[in-house]
Amino acid sequence: MSALPLSGVKILDLTRVLAGPLSGQMLGDLGAEVIKIERPGTGDEARAFGPPYLTDPEGKENNNSSFYLCANRNKKSVTVNIAQSEGQEIVRGLARDVDVFMENYKVGDLKRYGLEYESIKKINPRIIYCSVTGFGQTGPYAARAGYDAIFQAMGGLMSVTGHMDGEPGAGPMKVGTSVVDYMTGMNISIGVLSALYHRKVNGGAGQHIDICLLDTVIASLSHHFQIYLVSGKSPPRRGTWGNGGMPAGVFRCADGELMLVVGNDGQFARTCAVLGAPELAANPRFLKNKDRVINDKELMAILAKLFARNTVNHWLDKMEDPGIPCGPVNDFARVFADPHVQERGMWVKVKHKFEPELSLIRNALTFSETPITEYRAPPLLGENTLEVLSSKLGYDETKIEDLKKQGVV
Known part of the structure; x- marks a missing residue:
């Protein structure tokens, strides 16, 4: 059996919540080594997005929420406080030897810590640096924060979702799932893979990739926006009715x-x-x-x-x-009871420290020569700090313990 498609690719992942972590997970599934940097004590904000949470062996809830679990398998978790100079040095040290640096901080935030693209590029000229934001690196809204539902609203998706005018409950409606985050995660993966290909096959340099949720949702509206661009009229909400073939x-x-x-x-x-x-x-x-x-x-x-x-x-x-x-x-129970879904194996069992058979949704890609067969459980907060800092930076246990006492890791 061949190695996974991205075997040998190293990724430093400073993204949090959903869009960025989903991409890191996709790339990790494909064989990349993904080191996830998390804040000591609290970690990725997604860990607090519950309930439900896994329970530990003593029956206590913890910071392993279902929201976090859905987007962080096949990664290593390292805790680093980037607000401290020692933490910044750890990130820079790890960045020297990776192919991809991913982050989703507000525009300009990482410059305060010497971790923005220009600073990382100086120590690793071949770096592919991907910045993920709500509104992009340019434009009057660049500094704003936002979550999925904000972009469903601002990007036009909510205007074409919901009951038709004149029906009970008519009006704009949010899509049930965080669909803009998921689509942005896919765009991140496409962007990273394209930049890796360009660097390797075309002899190109590293580069900065600017991906945002607002651009993604606008591009995703596809034929809806084309209707507007052709006719000058906004498409109406049609509930469950289609916009092409009828009925x-x-x-x-x-x-x-x-x-x-x-x-x-x-x-x-x-x-x-x-x-x-x-x-x-x-x-x-x-x-x-x-x-x-x-x-x-x-x-x-x-x-x-x-x-x-x-x-x-x-x-x-x-x-x-x-x-x-x-x-x-179908409701969710019927989805997983469907014999076709079962035959396709759309969920996998992984061994987690708190759950011997934790169920996760599998990667949707199926390869004939490089099948995805390894699914490692989403890591506990800081689970791999000692392993990564010792193997990548040569830190010994004494130094790491000292950094823990200082709140650096």
Whole structure:
């Protein structure tokens, strides 16, 4: 079996909360050595984002929240107080021998400690330095702080999410998960990998990567923003209804909900046949997709009555052979009970000091030659401080203990 794709790549990760840590985890899954720098005593702020938390062997809660656990496997945790000069020297020492330096501090914060790009570049000219912020390194909002929901709002995502105008509960709505953080984490990974490739294959230099959540959410709105750029009109909220093929939306069945997305005229004709109403496909009001979009309310009302006549599984079975795209609206328990999800192995068991079989979501990438097989549990706060400082910087136990007493590590 071949080595993992990023074996030999060394990353110093000063990111916290979610977007940056998710990227560090992705890169760690792919074989990179990721050293996570955390504040002594409290660590990554994500450790406090609970409940729930893991409980220690004595049954006590601690700082291993589910929020932290989701984004920090395959890393080593080293505690360093970068506000102290000795701590700054530790970070600089580690930065001399890494390929990537990742951070998500406010713009200008790390310059106070001599840890900004220009300072790190002087000691490691080949460094790929990735800065992750809410608003980017430039612009009038650069100094502002922000979290995922702020960018869902400011970037336009909330304006196209939620019930349609005129329906009960209409108005802008946040997406349930921290989707902007996750997409930003993916962009960080793409940026880092691209810079590594450029440096290695193209003979390029190291560089500074500027990635922010606001840019990410705007870019992610894709066809929604293109509608605005073409027409000058902002797309309306459509609830669960689609924005391309029609019909598309959630239909209430006799025992639950089903999501249907019809992408072309052939699929629409087959859907009508399955529902026992083949004449709908020949109706001039619904003949072509543009007709169905214009008359969407009438069409969706008709289909709602048809779906309500039977169960979710009945319709799923009927639509399988004709190849009609649909699926049940699952809660989390049903997701993990799904035989396809089980076959794909979308969660893994890892050995954690507080939990012998801790369940984690696996990396979504599947390689034929370099499969991801090693999943190490998210580390306890400072779990690897002694190991890293002794192996990387030559510190002995006495020096490390002295630094602990001073609050440096």
